[in-house]
Amino acid sequence: MPTLQNKTILVTGASQGLGEQVAKAYAEAGATVILVARHQKKLEKVYDAIVEAGCPEPFAICFDLIGAEEKEFEQFAATIGEAIQGKLDGIVHCASYFYALSPLDFQTVAEWVNQYRINTVAPMGLTRALLPLLKQSPDGRFRCIQSRIELFV
Numbered sequence: 001m002p003t004l005q006n007k008t009i010l011v012t013g014a015s016q017g018l019g020e021q022v023a024k025a026y027a028e029a030g031a032t033v034i035l036v037a038r039h040q041k042k043l044e045k046v047y048d049a050i051v052e053a054g055c056p057e058p059f060a061i062c063f064d065l066i067g068a069e070e071k072e073f074e075q076f077a078a079t080i081g082e083a084i085q086g087k088l089d090g091i092v093h094c095a096s097y098f099y100a101l102s103p104l105d106f107q108t109v110a111e112w113v114n115q116y117r118i119n120t121v122a123p124m125g126l127t128r129a130l131l132p133l134l135k136q137s138p139d140g141r142f143r144c145i146q147s148r149i150e151l152f153v
Contacts, residue, residue, distance in 0.1 A: 011036065012126065013037060
């Protein structure tokens with residue numbers, strides 16, 4: 001992986017799975033990583049692992065994407081802006097939610113709505129709120145890992 005020195009990258013779903021691995025890899029490449037997840041204890045564990053590895057000290061923010069609306073996304077973006085006091089070079093959306101692979105008659109509308117909010121609505125809402133910070137970077141970008149989308153701002 002190329003060096004990410006002096007880059008600040010936000011990773012959702014950073015407390016486990018793919019998000020955890022992406023956050024650690026970006027930190028090892030020199031980026032200051034903003035860890036975002038809904039489980040505080042798991043988030044702290046990833047934070048500690050990055051610090052113990054001698055990587056740049058990350059930021060860790062507990063934020064549950066499932067019920068977030070525009071107001072919460074905007075408040076979150078303001079918090080990020082204050083914390084980093086500068087540009088945001090990238091966002092990697094790894095947060096995803098899937099109940100279970102099962103026949104349709106065992107699935108509920110509420111489950112589908114929650115999956116849609118996490119997997120589709122949250123990346124859009126979060127990216128939209130963070131666009132002003134991304135635009136401060138000469139090469140700002142974001143990726144949605146679960147849908148294989150990469151866009152430049």
